[in-house]
Amino acid sequence: MSFSAAKMAHPLSLNSTTVRSNDKPNPMCFDPFRRSSSSFLGSTLKLRFNALTKISPPNTHRPPAVVAVSDVVKEKKPKSSANLLITKEEGLELYEDMILGRAFEDMCAQMYYRGKMFGFVHLYNGQEAVSTGFIKLLKKDDYVVSTYRDHVHALSKGVPARAVMSELFGKATGCCRGQGGSMHMFSKEHNVLGGFAFIGEGIPVATGAAFSSKYRREVLKEADVDNVTLAFFGDGTCNNGQFFECLNMAALWKLPIVFVVENNLWAIGMSHLRATSDPQIWKKGPAFGMPGVHVDGMDVLKVREVAKEAIERARRGEGPTLVECETYRFRGHSLADPDELRDPAEKAHYAGRDPISALKKYMAENKLASEEELKAIEKKIEEVVEDSVEFADESPVPPRSQLLENVFADPKGFGIGPDGSYRCEDPKFTEGTAQV
Ligand SMILES: Cc1ncc(C[n+]2csc(CCOP(=O)(O)OP(=O)(O)O)c2C)c(N)n1
Numbered sequence: 001m002s003f004s005a006a007k008m009a010h011p012l013s014l015n016s017t018t019v020r021s022n023d024k025p026n027p028m029c030f031d032p033f034r035r036s037s038s039s040f041l042g043s044t045l046k047l048r049f050n051a052l053t054k055i056s057p058p059n060t061h062r063p064p065a066v067v068a069v070s071d072v073v074k075e076k077k078p079k080s081s082a083n084l085l086i087t088k089e090e091g092l093e094l095y096e097d098m099i100l101g102r103a104f105e106d107m108c109a110q111m112y113y114r115g116k117m118f119g120f121v122h123l124y125n126g127q128e129a130v131s132t133g134f135i136k137l138l139k140k141d142d143y144v145v146s147t148y149r150d151h152v153h154a155l156s157k158g159v160p161a162r163a164v165m166s167e168l169f170g171k172a173t174g175c176c177r178g179q180g181g182s183m184h185m186f187s188k189e190h191n192v193l194g195g196f197a198f199i200g201e202g203i204p205v206a207t208g209a210a211f212s213s214k215y216r217r218e219v220l221k222e223a224d225v226d227n228v229t230l231a232f233f234g235d236g237t238c239n240n241g242q243f244f245e246c247l248n249m250a251a252l253w254k255l256p257i258v259f260v261v262e263n264n265l266w267a268i269g270m271s272h273l274r275a276t277s278d279p280q281i282w283k284k285g286p287a288f289g290m291p292g293v294h295v296d297g298m299d300v301l302k303v304r305e306v307a308k309e310a311i312e313r314a315r316r317g318e319g320p321t322l323v324e325c326e327t328y329r330f331r332g333h334s335l336a337d338p339d340e341l342r343d344p345a346e347k348a349h350y351a352g353r354d355p356i357s358a359l360k361k362y363m364a365e366n367k368l369a370s371e372e373e374l375k376a377i378e379k380k381i382e383e384v385v386e387d388s389v390e391f392a393d394e395s396p397v398p399p400r401s402q403l404l405e406n407v408f409a410d411p412k413g414f415g416i417g418p419d420g421s422y423r424c425e426d427p428k429f430t431e432g433t434a435q436v
């Protein structure tokens, strides 16, 4: 097993494992690193134990923020004399992808409030290091399976901003021809197998994709098939049965998959600590016979190192890995959420750990990029995002005939009449479903 429990030096300057013994706790000041018997990660909530059951707290020693990491991080050969984990080109690529994710989502918020998007829209602000850290390591044929928080995963995998924005606008030029919307990004071309509105729904799809890769390679003898599947989902989803069932099957069949938990501490308004018997999700990996890794998800370089090892392990045919990324969403659960439940101190703590600012600082300190180079990337992305909005706005809405397409397998079913024409094209169609 290549993964082991160990602490690692923080590649970025924000060292979440540091505990300064001289610091006196200030009751007015939120200090997530202060050792406490009842706090977890950066949450300000206390772990509560049911007094009626008289069960004593199982663990009175709070683990450090990063409790298990890849050995590869420690053994990593330096890219340069400065002992850096990335080259300049790699750093610029990571920066560009994170800026794209952030700028795109900020624009989505604007467009949503201007009434250009419909239904629920869930943004990814704050979590970019996870998408970028993992997906930028993939090959084109590898698969990504997401959740309803899916725009940025699609962008990282290469789906053009125009196609994602148009999909959000419900336009015919969207990656699902406007038929999916925010929660259902899909691209056959880019092997993005979907956003999914039901939590946990994507995990079996991802497991199936990983199974198909293994089947093609080992049964159909397609020797060049070495695709890896990444399944992204949240902390709240890890209490869903599909998660456990799929961990079992993936470990049993040594499937080429990485289960990536984006633990942002909240499932809508439910704190992870209140909902989960053992909040350390990564521990569930070893229970199924696969490595479980916990990584600082606000640090793209750490995420990337862990991702590298997990993806390579899957590609080598050694089976799945469960990676828990400690992260945080900077906005409410969806754009309809006023976000009044979370403690402002907790929000402020994570805002100060913005993964984009951290990478920027790291690159500047290590002379990997000048201020001008980073500004040029920001400018370029601003134009890409602006262009995506103009494109989406000018694109046509889907034809009415598309309304019932892909709804029924039988083309002569509910949607298509005996004469072969769409029933919705009947002028009386909107008068009531009884006649349809
Ligand atoms: C099967 C199912 N049950 C309930 C819901 C309602 N629901 C929507 S989001 C959500 C919370 C999910 O939280 P988490 O997995 O942590 O993801 P996050 O939103 O934090 O990214 C729930 C319960 C759902 N979409 N699907």
Ligand SMILES: [Mg+2]
Residues within 6 Å of the ligand: 234, 235, 236, 262, 263, 264, 265, 266, 267, 268
């Ligand atoms: Mg969550």
